[in-house]
Amino acid sequence: MMSRRRFVQSVTGGMALAVAPLVAFSKLNIGIGTFSYHNLSVDDMIVQLNALRIKEIEMSRGEFMLFSKPDASLFRSTREKLDQAGIRCVSYYTATLKDASDVERAARFAKLLGARNVTGDATGSILARIDRRFTQEGITFGLHNHFFEGEKFPYESPEEVWNALAGLSTTIGATADVGQFASCGYDPVDALRKLAPRLKLVHLKDIQAQHGEVNVLLGTGICKIPEVMRELRRQNFRGLVAVEYEKEGPVEDDLRQEVEFARKLAE
Secondary structure: OOOHHHHHHOOOOOOOOOOOOOOOOOOOEEEEEHHHHOOOOHHHHHHHHHHOOOOEEEEOOHHHOHHHOOOHHHHHHHHHHHHHHOOEEEEEEEEEOOOHHHHHHHHHHHHHHOOOEEEEEOOOOHHHHHHHHHHHHOOEEEEEOOOOOOOOOOOOOHHHHHHHHOOOOOOEEEEEEHHHHHHOOOOHHHHHHHHHHHEEEEEEOEEOOOOOOOEEOOOOOOOOHHHHHHHHHHOOOOOEEEEOOOOOOOOHHHHHHHHHHHHHHHO
16 A cells, blocks of 8 residues: 555644535535556546546646655646646645755746646745745645544644644645545544634545555545545535545546545535
8 A cells, every 4th residue: 555645755713713614515626636546647547537527637747745855747748648638737735845946846837837826835934935925826726634544744723734724825725635634533524614714625535444545445444535525515615625545556547436426515
């Protein structure tokens, strides 16, 4: 089993509570986080996306992440292929942004993909730099929560994510990974309620058990997926709900089931 995290490694006081119920629930926008297809080539991935009638994605394959030191040509050629297939890349997953160079590359690569959001993590003063630079570029940034087995990650709880957003503009928000919240022992529905005012993107996955990262089909784990989707609809969430399924070996049939399940709950 290879999680994206392992691949990358080779507020209460001020936090807004749940908003008032809406009169009518909105339909959710279901897409895919492309790390799910990390065992396929980009061309073969696009074939699968078309078969599933996926029109929006987050680019989260390892060869595009900053630590892989990708060349701009990769982003240009992939954008051309996605455009030809009628697929929009709405978000770019960078992994960790550590310095000013990472911020500049993230902004540049997102623009090359046509993405209006970047997902990643950063700590300290680099967050303020991301805020300034991305605001200039007209793109947003979603701070991503993670589970790390055997170590403490800066953003495990919704409170930790929320506290990091204090003093930053609404350019900076949260990309909430419901599976990672559950892995860390937090209720994903509660996390979505707390982060609702700054929610940019959602990673939709299901996890077998707390304190682990074994992915299972949506609705068969501990992530309360029907309740998660109901909460997002109640919020009238307009961002991408990106299905993610992280495992080795063939995933095509699993992802078909995942997308079908998510779409039924999105209506």
